[in-house]
Amino acid sequence: MGEDRLRLSLEESHHLLHVFRAKEGTPFEATDGRGGFFGCVLEAVERRAAVGRIVERRPGSGELPRPMELVVGLPEWRAAEQIVEHAVPLGATSIDFVVCERSGRDALGPQRIARLMRVARAALKQSRRSRLPELTSSERLTKAIGDLRPGDRYLADPDGNPLTPGAAKQGQAPIQPAVGPPGGFSQEERRFFLDREFIPISMGPSRLTTETACLALLSLVRNPL
């Protein structure tokens, strides 16, 4: 494609042409998932692929100014799907479903990750973000946390305090929220987080599921951005 044209995937073309019923001249939006976001006009259909003329570029559309790297204790499948469905619109740039002591299941395999990526792509489009998040499922918490780059770290924790305004440092460092699996992190795991500068944040007087806690913590830490 030339620099002012783009070609949609067959799946996206099908949606645009047959669900959304676009005709030649219909405006639509597209993203490459790497920060490119394009206002387009449908120009042609070539072998069932929609070709658009780019009329506007909005790089980084819908993205927060800082990365948000969510670490979550691996829950059951439906909860994992819900986390991706809501965390992507809320701006997560990566989600690691980490096997914890109380996860009681193996890390997600490639097929499961591929299914979650489909959920993420749909959520990206719906929320008009432009960078597809990275989804992983680490086997070991110590390695997952050890591999994180420096950042502002928050742990959803029954013994924490409410998030205080101004707790987040300025700058471009990633924000790294962490939420336990169903049943919570073990005492040893919790200690591990606190030793690595995760600030314990209370999620209130009620008991939240892993998925609700993820969304609540993401909502809090992204607010000042």
Next chain:
Amino acid sequence: MGEDRLRLSLEESHHLLHVFRAKEGTPFEATDGRGGFFGCVLEAVERRAAVGRIVERRPGSGELPRPMELVVGLPEWRAAEQIVEHAVPLGATSIDFVVCERSGRDALGPQRIARLMRVARAALKQSRRSRLPELTSSERLTKAIGDLRPGDRYLADPDGNPLTPGAAKQGQAPIQPAVGPPGGFSQEERRFFLDREFIPISMGPSRLTTETACLALLSLVRNPL
């Protein structure tokens, strides 16, 4: 029942006896949904109903210090279910699914409300709250807002600012977050909210679904409580 005994409903009894497999002497927790929260020990089974001896009372368990009254533009059914599933653990004391200009559907009837109440009861139990929220579906936005008692009012709004700390007044007044239906509130509806002292709050650079926006706004406004 005497003052130190309680009898579970048949549905709850079935869960306790056959799913959780409680035996005589097994401890369990129960709430009356009106602020009563009881630590119990299973004492007997009478006509398939579990009877517990109350060993501890924790009135108001899991409840925030202030009511949270959510007003949300009526979305499609699955979104409504998800809102109840997450908003109850987050502390909503009432949820009104209000028909708006862009809702494109009628108010929820009694059967739908009853189904949502079942979701709410399960969420109440799971989150260890003790007051069952009120669920309604108003036909008209102007009446729904007009009927609200005085409170701290917040509107999820693309043209708002991030929630600033200290925006919430002190006191016991309810907190009243409002979120639009899919497609958002109309300009006229938005004006109506602003005229009634709703503070517009930005939910960030991405576009959130009605359900994600509800959870994000609830998470923000409950944090200082």
